[in-house]
Amino acid sequence: MSVEASCHCGAVRLVLDTAPATVTECNCSLCRRYGVLWAYYSPSQVTLIPPTPPTATYLWNGRNVAFHHCTNCGCVTHWSAVNPKRDRMGINARLLEPSILEAAERRYLDKQDRPSG
Numbered sequence: 789m790s791v792e793a794s795c796h797c798g799a800v801r802l803v804l805d806t807a808p809a810t811v812t813e814c815n816c817s818l819c820r821r822y823g824v825l826w827a828y829y830s831p832s833q834v835t836l837i838p839p840t841p842p843t844a845t846y847l848w849n850g851r852n853v854a855f856h857h858c859t860n861c862g863c864v865t866h867w868s869a870v871n872p873k874r875d876r877m878g879i880n881a882r883l884l885e886p887s888i889l890e891a892a893e894r895r896y897l898d899k900q901d902r903p904s905g
């Protein structure tokens with residue numbers, strides 16, 4: 789069953805084919821500041837609404853990944869691979885309903901001072 793993630797103002801919505809079984813908390817210098825939990829998907833499993841949502845992006849370090857946030861409310865919504873051949877993206881699972889998040893197993897990624905994603 790699909791689930792929907794939305795930023796606070798609703799300008800950016802992401803429909804996921806399935807609820808995440810696991811969510812990942814990363815302690816790299818960027819993710820710990822964002823305070824996000826990542827759910828990883830193939831871009832083919834994610835529908836952006838609208839197709840080109842109003843986001844601004846931030847790239848750092850290897851610049852392999854663009855971190856998107858809503859230009860209106862500021863919520864971090866997802867990251868996308870700069871290389872379109874990479875079949876992976878990260879959704880900020882904190883934008884999901886709390887009950888969906890609680891049902892997912894929490895994983896911890898130790899990437900202090902290393903690139904995130």
Ligand SMILES: [Zn+2]
Nearest residue numbers: 795797858861
């Ligand atoms: Zn927003």
